[in-house]
Amino acid sequence: AQKVTQAQTEISVVEKEDVTLDCVYETRDTTYYLFWYKQPPSGELVFLIRRNSFDEQNEISGRYSWNFQKSTSSFNFTITASQVVDSAVYFCALSEASGSNYQLIWGAGTKLIIKP
Amino acid sequence: DSGVTQTPKHLITATGQRVTLRCSPRSGDLSVYWYQQSLDQGLQFLIQYYNGEERAKGNILERFSAQQFPDLHSELNLSSLELGDSALYFCASSSTGTLKETQYFGPGTRLLVL
Numbered sequence: 623a624q625k626v627t628q629a630q631t632e633i634s635v636v637e638k639e640d641v642t643l644d645c646v647y648e649t650r651d652t653t654y655y656l657f658w659y660k661q662p663p664s665g666e667l668v669f670l671i672r673r674n675s676f677d678e679q680n681e682i683s684g685r686y687s688w689n690f691q692k693s694t695s696s697f698n699f700t701i702t703a704s705q706v707v708d709s710a711v712y713f714c715a716l717s718e719a720s721g722s723n724y725q726l727i728w729g730a731g732t733k734l735i736i737k738p
Numbered sequence: 739d740s741g742v743t744q745t746p747k748h749l750i751t752a753t754g755q756r757v758t759l760r761c762s763p764r765s766g767d768l769s770v771y772w773y774q775q776s777l778d779q780g781l782q783f784l785i786q787y788y789n790g791e792e793r794a795k796g797n798i799l800e801r802f803s804a805q806q807f808p809d810l811h812s813e814l815n816l817s818s819l820e821l822g823d824s825a826l827y828f829c830a831s832s833s834t835g836t837l838k839e840t841q842y843f844g845p846g847t848r849l850l851v852l
Contacts, residue, residue, distance in 0.1 A: 655838050665826060667843035669740070674838070713781070717837035725783045725796055726837065 624649050626716050628729035635704055636737050643699045643732045645714030651675075655717045656697045657726070658688070662710040670712075673697065701734075709736045741765065742831050742844035750850045756817040759847045761829030763810055767842075769793070769835030770812040772804055775846075776825040787812055788835040819851045 625648040635641050647656065658670040671681060673690050681688045685702045701708050714729040741764035751757055763770050772784040774797075783796035787806035798804075801819075806812040816823060826848050830841035 657840065659843075665848070666740075666845045667828060667830075669840055669842060672840050725794065726841065728781045730780055 624716055624718060624727045626714050626727050626729040628712075628714055628732050630732045631730070632733040632735065634735040634737065637706055638703050640700060640702050641704050641734065641736075643701075643712050643714075643734065645697045645699065645729060647695050647697065647714070647716045647727075649695075649716060649718055651718040653718070656690070657715040657717075658697075658699050659713045659715065660710045661713065661731070662707075667713075670699075704734075704736045706736050706738050709734060740842040740844065742829060742842055744827075744829050744844035744847050746847060747845065748848045748850075750852065751819060752852055753819055753821060755819050755851075756815065757819065757849065759814040759816070759827055759829075759849075761812045761814070761831075761844055763812070763829075763831030764842055767831035767833050768810065769832045770806055770810070771830040771832075771841055772798075772812070772814050773828040773830065773843075774825045775828060776822075781828075784814070786835065793835055816849070821851050824849055824851045 627646045654675045656673045660668045660670055678690050687700045689698045711731045711733045713731045716727045743762045745760045769788045771786045774782045784798040785804050786794040790806050801817050804814045826846045828843050828846045830843045832839040832841050
């Protein structure tokens with residue numbers, strides 16, 4: 623069965639610290655897609671990244687980086703030099719290319735609090 | 739700005755009432771998804787439409803219904819409202835509705851049932 627686990631319910635750090643949000647997934651498919659979304663206090667869901675299962679290269683976008691490891695079924699997200707504006711709930715999600723389940727499988731989210 | 743629009747932003751109504759939430763997808767997107775986000779249940783997929791046809795159904799109650807119109811906008815109708823229906827309702831859109839695509843979300847409609 624497909625599953626996404628974000629074990630960290632809440633993380634609180636001081637501004638400028640680096641922080642890593644964990645995402646572990648379960649799937650039987652060999653082709654699948656992983657996503658990260660951000661939900662700031664204002665409520666909207668903002669797409670951050672999409673990664674397919676064949677591309678294990680790490681991705682860096684400014685202060686954001688993603689570490690995809692198929693061996694551990696993880697797709698972790700790191701914010702370097704965190705800022706107060708990074709405070710949000712972050713969701714990891716999984717979709718399978720061949721499954722009959724048409725839904726995105728969502729993690730429960732990690733609430734990130736960046737203190738000034 | 740994702741390009742997905744939702745109206746209204748906020749809605750306050752009473753139990754037993756009926757409301758309609760509206761969504762316009764990104765230009766060129768044919769597929770629309772509806773989600774409910776409540777505090778105790780997280781993000782729940784409700785239903786998906788592709789080019790006017792229902793494609794997938796999730797945890798949508800019988801009191802809820804949706805449709806996608808020829809101009810591709812979609813409406814989610816919630817009837818016989820209960821206190822527990824208070825939630826943030828999101829619409830998302832994608833190009834052709836396959837799960838390898840990114841879903842882009844609208845700003846949401848915050849529904850409060852009193």
